[in-house]
Amino acid sequence: MALLSTPSPARRPRADAERNRQRVVETARALFAVRGDEVQHAEIAREAGVGVGTVYRHFPTRQSLVEAAAEQRFAEILAFARELADGLASYLEHVGEVLDADRGLSAVIEAARGSTESEPRGQARAHLEEAVAELIARDQRAGILSPTCTVSDVYMITGALSAVVRTRSGDWRRFLTIVLEGLRPR
Amino acid sequence: MALLSTPSPARRPRADAERNRQRVVETARALFAVRGDEVQHAEIAREAGVGVGTVYRHFPTRQSLVEAAAEQRFAEILAFARELADGLASYLEHVGEVLDADRGLSAVIEAARGSTESEPRGQARAHLEEAVAELIARDQRAGILSPTCTVSDVYMITGALSAVVRTRSGDWRRFLTIVLEGLRPR
DNA sequence: ACCTGAACACCGTTCAAGT
DNA sequence: ACCTGAACACCGTTCAAGT
Numbered sequence: 001m002a003l004l005s006t007p008s009p010a011r012r013p014r015a016d017a018e019r020n021r022q023r024v025v026e027t028a029r030a031l032f033a034v035r036g037d038e039v040q041h042a043e044i045a046r047e048a049g050v051g052v053g054t055v056y057r058h059f060p061t062r063q064s065l066v067e068a069a070a071e072q073r074f075a076e077i078l079a080f081a082r083e084l085a086d087g088l089a090s091y092l093e094h095v096g097e098v099l100d101a102d103r104g105l106s107a108v109i110e111a112a113r114g115s116t117e118s119e120p121r122g123q124a125r126a127h128l129e130e131a132v133a134e135l136i137a138r139d140q141r142a143g144i145l146s147p148t149c150t151v152s153d154v155y156m157i158t159g160a161l162s163a164v165v166r167t168r169s170g171d172w173r174r175f176l177t178i179v180l181e182g183l184r185p186r
Numbered sequence: 187m188a189l190l191s192t193p194s195p196a197r198r199p200r201a202d203a204e205r206n207r208q209r210v211v212e213t214a215r216a217l218f219a220v221r222g223d224e225v226q227h228a229e230i231a232r233e234a235g236v237g238v239g240t241v242y243r244h245f246p247t248r249q250s251l252v253e254a255a256a257e258q259r260f261a262e263i264l265a266f267a268r269e270l271a272d273g274l275a276s277y278l279e280h281v282g283e284v285l286d287a288d289r290g291l292s293a294v295i296e297a298a299r300g301s302t303e304s305e306p307r308g309q310a311r312a313h314l315e316e317a318v319a320e321l322i323a324r325d326q327r328a329g330i331l332s333p334t335c336t337v338s339d340v341y342m343i344t345g346a347l348s349a350v351v352r353t354r355s356g357d358w359r360r361f362l363t364i365v366l367e368g369l370r371p372r
Numbered sequence: 373a374c375c376t377g378a379a380c381a382c383c384g385t386t387c388a389a390g391t
Numbered sequence: 392a393c394c395t396g397a398a399c400a401c402c403g404t405t406c407a408a409g410t
Contacts, residue, residue: 113353163346178369180368183367
């Protein structure tokens with residue numbers, strides 16, 4: 001049976017295909033950062049030096065292209081969570097800064113979210129969960145974070161923070177102040 | 187000079203025009219509630235029993251149509267804030283319930299926001315500011331709300347709440363719990 | 373095996389003709 | 392003065408032909 005269909009057993013892609021894929025993601029990320037959701041596929045293709053068809057070959061849906069661009073941001077946040085964050089407060093502040101620095105991408109992510117239901121599920125995102133759980137546990141042991149605080153809470157707050165950064169960019173630190181106050185032990 | 191251009195000194199519209207306008211807004215609101223941002227102008231026109239051109243005559247941009255639909259929701263929230271809310275907590279809980287009950291409209295509002303910058307500025311929205319200020323002052327006098335809490339804070343929180351309801355519908359009460367805890371006096 | 377880009381489809385918007 | 396809806400424009404997506 002298996003001999004017949006050969007359902008693509010994860011062969012390595014051709015070198016030029018991989019190169020094209022990279023160029024498309026990087027180009028998209030750069031354009032999203034500057035002009036947000038108004039950048040169109042034709043422009044990404046032109047700027048990346050490939051045909052539109054190539055963009056669609058690698059990313060059959062806009063959602064998948066957006067996720068690939070977002071994955072890089074998750075990876076950066078993950079690195080911070082593991083190496084530099086000295087607690088939940090500093091972690092969330094860093095997330096706020098990253099979101100604030102690239103609001104174009106946030107807008108694109110939000111726009112792409114509407115159509116499909118699924119949350120983005122990349123490599124970095126999966127590992128982030130562990131890192132955040134570690135930060136929470138550490139603060140709780142130190143007695144500076146409520147024992148009721150969960151990873152789910154932090155994800156929820158991150159989503160809310162993203163909305164605040166997008167709509168009231170100047171106020172996101174105030175928002176974090178309130179939320180962190182609400183998460184203190186009592 | 188003024189004799190020449192007659193810049194439409196707010197004459198009353200023709201009866202059928204006003205009726206059409208009403209029908210379009212109501213139809214749009216009903217369709218948005220069910221299918222969110224995917225409903226298209228042609229469908230709204232058909233369902234309302236008018237031509238597409240009529241939709242565009244009354245609402246030159248999608249944003250303006252969305253605002254008209256949203257205004258009704260603001261009016262409802264305003265009425266609650268004035269008559270039924272017995273404090274900020276009960277007000278925000280009601281907002282959460284309203285947002286949760288009509289997530290379709292929230293999605294449409296969010297989608298329309300991307301293109302233009304301006305916040306919606308209808309009648310109800312303007313009056314809401316006073317009503318919220320009153321709720322805040324009352325709670326502060328009662329000593330159950332931090333003196334640092336402002337109307338701006340509440341608007342910010344409402345925006346965040348809207349995002350939480352949209353993306354993690356089951357968790358919005360937990361979100362409010364945290365935020366309200368963070369707004370207690372100390 | 374992958375790439376290209378012209379062709380197609382879809383949908384938002386306009387505007388000439390009608391009442 | 393307002394309405395209608397066919398025509399137009401724009402842009403996302405596909406796919407036949409090419410390397």
